[in-house]
Amino acid sequence: xxxxxxxxxxDYFEYFDTSPIMAxxxxxxxxxxxxxLLRVALRLFLFFLLLLAIALVASYFIAGEERTxxxxxxxxxxxxxxxxxxxxxxxKLLKDRYQExx
Numbered sequence: 001x002x003x004x005x006x007x008x009x010x011d012y013f014e015y016f017d018t019s020p021i022m023a024x025x026x027x028x029x030x031x032x033x034x035x036x037l038l039r040v041a042l043r044l045f046l047f048f049l050l051l052l053a054i055a056l057v058a059s060y061f062i063a064g065e066e067r068t069x070x071x072x073x074x075x076x077x078x079x080x081x082x083x084x085x086x087x088x089x090x091x092k093l094l095k096d097r098y099q100e101x102x
Contacts, residue, residue, distance in 0.1 A: 005013075016023035059068045 012023065012026075015026075056068070059071075063071075
């Protein structure tokens with residue numbers, strides 16, 4: 001059963017066998033730290049999202065609506081092209097790997 005688990009979890013279970021109370025406390029500390037980091041990450045995400053919204057509104061006032069819309073469309077097209085290229089590369093890699101296994 002433990003053979004399929006990652007080594008870190010195997011070590012944790014061994015630690016749990018030797019000291020269950022400390023293992024549970026370690027688990028609780030890890031969860032608390034994870035939740036705290038998640039809250040910080042969410043706040044940073046919201047902060048940068050707010051900065052993006054402010055920059056977009058400022059661009060409409062400073063550069064004008066047409067220029068801002070044109071820039072956004074061009075950026076979206078470039079991102080779309082990059083995604084398509086990435087998908088093509090991934091598809092090619094998967095086909096190559098599948099053919100190698102045969």
